[in-house]
Amino acid sequence: MSHTAIDSAFTTPPAASPSLEEFWMPFTGNRAFKRAPRLLVSAKDMHYTAADGRQILDGTAGLWCVNAGHCREPITAAIREQAGVLDYAPPFQLGHPLAFELAQRVAAMLPGDLDHIFFGNSGSEAVDSALKIALAYWQAKGEPRRARFVGRARGYHGVGFGGIAVGGIAANQRQFASQLLPAVDHLPHTHDLARNAFAHGQPAHGAELADALEQLVAKHGADTIAAVIVEPMAGSTGVLIPPVGYLERLRAICDRHGILLIFDEVITGFGRLGAPFAATRFGVQPDMLTMAKGITNATVPMGAVAVRGGIYDTVMNGVASGIELFHGYTYSGHPLAAAAGLATLSLYETEGLFERSRAMEPHLERAVHSLRGARHVIDVRNIGLVGAVELEPRDGAPGARAFETFLKCFEAGVLVRSSGDNIAISPPLIVSEAEIDRIVTVLRDAIQRVE
Numbered sequence: 001m002s003h004t005a006i007d008s009a010f011t012t013p014p015a016a017s018p019s020l021e022e023f024w025m026p027f028t029g030n031r032a033f034k035r036a037p038r039l040l041v042s043a044k045d046m047h048y049t050a051a052d053g054r055q056i057l058d059g060t061a062g063l064w065c066v067n068a069g070h071c072r073e074p075i076t077a078a079i080r081e082q083a084g085v086l087d088y089a090p091p092f093q094l095g096h097p098l099a100f101e102l103a104q105r106v107a108a109m110l111p112g113d114l115d116h117i118f119f120g121n122s123g124s125e126a127v128d129s130a131l132k133i134a135l136a137y138w139q140a141k142g143e144p145r146r147a148r149f150v151g152r153a154r155g156y157h158g159v160g161f162g163g164i165a166v167g168g169i170a171a172n173q174r175q176f177a178s179q180l181l182p183a184v185d186h187l188p189h190t191h192d193l194a195r196n197a198f199a200h201g202q203p204a205h206g207a208e209l210a211d212a213l214e215q216l217v218a219k220h221g222a223d224t225i226a227a228v229i230v231e232p233m234a235g236s237t238g239v240l241i242p243p244v245g246y247l248e249r250l251r252a253i254c255d256r257h258g259i260l261l262i263f264d265e266v267i268t269g270f271g272r273l274g275a276p277f278a279a280t281r282f283g284v285q286p287d288m289l290t291m292a293k294g295i296t297n298a299t300v301p302m303g304a305v306a307v308r309g310g311i312y313d314t315v316m317n318g319v320a321s322g323i324e325l326f327h328g329y330t331y332s333g334h335p336l337a338a339a340a341g342l343a344t345l346s347l348y349e350t351e352g353l354f355e356r357s358r359a360m361e362p363h364l365e366r367a368v369h370s371l372r373g374a375r376h377v378i379d380v381r382n383i384g385l386v387g388a389v390e391l392e393p394r395d396g397a398p399g400a401r402a403f404e405t406f407l408k409c410f411e412a413g414v415l416v417r418s419s420g421d422n423i424a425i426s427p428p429l430i431v432s433e434a435e436i437d438r439i440v441t442v443l444r445d446a447i448q449r450v451e
């Protein structure tokens, strides 16, 4: 590169309002968005401020991640301070104290012996790390034939190659179908409107759907299956709450056949269901647990996998010396993320936000179920600080009604999330009863006005 070329690479004048063209936005209709953008410029506690100055009540904790509310001073101060002390430290063959401290704190919050923590930077990385750890574990244990994974229809496990393969969303696979993981099966999803519509909390019917795992065992042989991965509550595909007894049954089948059970708690972790983790709330112990989002209150990207001590020990003992797991990221346990994580966990604790989430559950339950009977509404679901409304799909345009509802709510100053024909609500855990009422009032009005 000549000097002139290098100089010109930096000479683009800063624009007062930037061009929207160059940023290829993720999971977004880029062309439509860029014609009519929705830009957020700042946030505090329960509200965003849009570029046009409007206050938007955050009914979704960003993307299920800002559990303590926005721009909380104890967290932002910890990040600012850490940036001036130790901006970065390589995590390969070196370390820094905060990553160890955070791992210890997270392990202490987790149920059972999920006591070793591997850090990445996102939910997707956490999931792919968990799948790789499962394979490494079975190799170290002398059972390398255990290499199949089992996911679930309508599961979302991020966008890595492992995550989309075990995930159960056709749209996320279609463009990449020529190269997915080869040995993956899917359990049926648990969403059953015919039997469970308008259930409060966990639906009564569907525990037997876990038995599909027995059929996969019969088909492939248990000694070929490495792990089953499920979201204890599927979030991204529309809030699918586990039927009573379902997770327990899945755990029992995994135990019977020595299969690892991975809970993907990227959404359900850190208080969303009124407990530290869904595993805690449902009293079902996974062998590995993936997390991200709420671990830093979404201020600095971070993801993690927790594994049971026995899994860690087996991988450690799998080699005589040297590196035990050939896997990791430049930013595993990044100092800013670790500082943010520690401050976030302290804030959850000092403000009792997980307890608050549980205490607010009945109010959110009453509020969302008041939408039963509203136009287009064919189901309402709730658990913890999560609510969902399912709309009857418009003929020939699945998902359109929910997306238009999201747009109308945004115009009215409330952020909800659309997914297929579902609208999900998952406010920060600091939400007040009046704010829940406002979210639901605006949502009701939007649903009534959508064609």
Ligand SMILES: Cc1ncc(COP(=O)(O)O)c(C=O)c1O
Binding pocket: 121, 122, 123, 124, 125, 127, 156, 157, 158, 159, 231, 235, 236, 264, 265, 266, 267, 292, 293
């Ligand atoms: C259950 C689950 N797993 C994984 C992911 C992926 O996380 P990320 O977008 O941070 O990669 C998500 C994101 O919503 C998720 O809900």
